[in-house]
Amino acid sequence: MNRKKILICDDDAGIMDLMEIILDEQGYHVIAEMDSLKVKLLIEKECPDLVVLDLWMPVLSGDMILQTIRGMPTFKNLPVVAVSASNDGRKIAMAAGATAFVAKPFDIDHLLEVIARPLDYC
């Protein structure tokens, strides 16, 4: 079976650690990146099947990255699941063009379900 490739980006090491473990457990190929500035290049290089993106990050915020992704013809339909602990996260994520939004702290089953949904159609 072809393993789906997921790029995750969050500036918090603990959350990256957690997501790597649970996604890996599900059989996904996980690429983890904490530096928001490297995300765009990584996407172009790795062509992931889905991106999990934290919204509130230093230097480049998740919604800025998202807008950049949506402006790239190759990736304008790339599934992006935005996650955030901020209260207006959903509004910001949807405005920036996220495929789905999951609020922190999340239930991992819920997160896995939201991630699996767009991948099933691919």
Next chain:
Amino acid sequence: MISGYRRNEIIGHNCRFLQADDRDQPERAILAESISKGVECKVEIRNYRKNGDLFWNELFMAPVRDEKGAISHFIGVQNDVTERKKTEHDLRQQKLLMEQKIVERTSALKESEAFLTSIIETMREGLLVLDPNFVVLSANYHFLRTFKVNLEDTLGKNLYALGNNQWDIPQLKELLVKILPTNNPVVDFEVEHDFPHIGKKLMLLNAYRVELEGQFKDQILLAIEDITEKREIERRKDDFLSIASHELKTPLTTIKGFMQVLERSVPKDASEKFLSTLSKVSTNVDRLNNLIGELLDVSKIQTGNITLHKANFDFDKMVMDAVDAMQASTNTHKIIVQGKTNAVVEADESHIIQVLNNLLSNAVKYAPEGGNILIEINNVSEYVKLSVKDDGLGMNAEDAKRVFERFYRSSEIQKHFPGMGIGLYICDQIIKNHKGTLWVESEKGKGSTFSFTLPKGGSDDE
């Protein structure tokens, strides 16, 4: 006759006996002088009747001359003017009294004016009095200080011309010209303006036009509160709280996630103690998350920043879903739903669910012995009504009165059930935001019934 003396007692006597012992009257000197000069005169002199009673005598005296022109004698015409004198005296007394009263009143007015002025000068809100053409009649100290102007440059000037036309603000004009005459008084009208020298100010204006007939008619009282700093502090508090809540939630996400990873990898032979410990940690992580959310809610409610996302939803279904979720988390309590509304309600569903969850979890929490929780739903005219009845501890009247206050905790409850005292406050605010009512009926030892009503059509303020 006037004097009460008989003719023979008078004729041939000097008339001074009429003054009895009252000899020092200045009028006597006038009489003496007239006699010596041989001219006529008129005096009012105190005379005494034979019985000693005082009477005022208006005495007109004139010389009588013989053919040669020499004075032969004087003739005096007497007139009893006691009554007139008395009236005059009374009048004088009245006038004196009046004058005294006027002095007293004037001083009271002055005092009262000084008192009012001291109030106006002391208050920390700018106050202008304008005439009907918006010319400044008075400005208080706080106005001058806030807007860095002096009295000479302010009094007698048109409001719009003050300080290089810096008050020529379209919103202010609209307030004074359009709104004030039709909607008197104007309360808390918010105006933002960038002043050339003092910078951007956010002001809360209250205006009142004097309608009373008289010298103050149509004068305008304009109170200006500078809320720039206050708003900035509120904004910073909101920012702080949302950053703090974000930062707290981040490690919480990790804890919750790893807890779930742990739960998934529980060994088959794990002990009962291990499992219950795991579940307790998990429960408390959720509690902590709720508390962080509530703190943020309180801050938003306080600054009025709650936005309602209203939509139509099936009220009965919402109730059943919330009850099912709560029932799944307790096996000590049985939640029974009675009644039906069949209503579609226009409200912010997530907020109403939050209220219901809070009432349900309170019912569970404050009935530690377990038992039934009865939920009743029904229609009351244009409202839906929901009640949550428990057989728990109940509360006394004092607590029932204050239970919706922010941070209120009954001291007795706090001993056994620690909490922050904001859950019901938030519920109350949410229901109020929806133009409904939340209340409690309770008796100590007999449980509590929390009820709320909610308008079906939603409130029409949007």
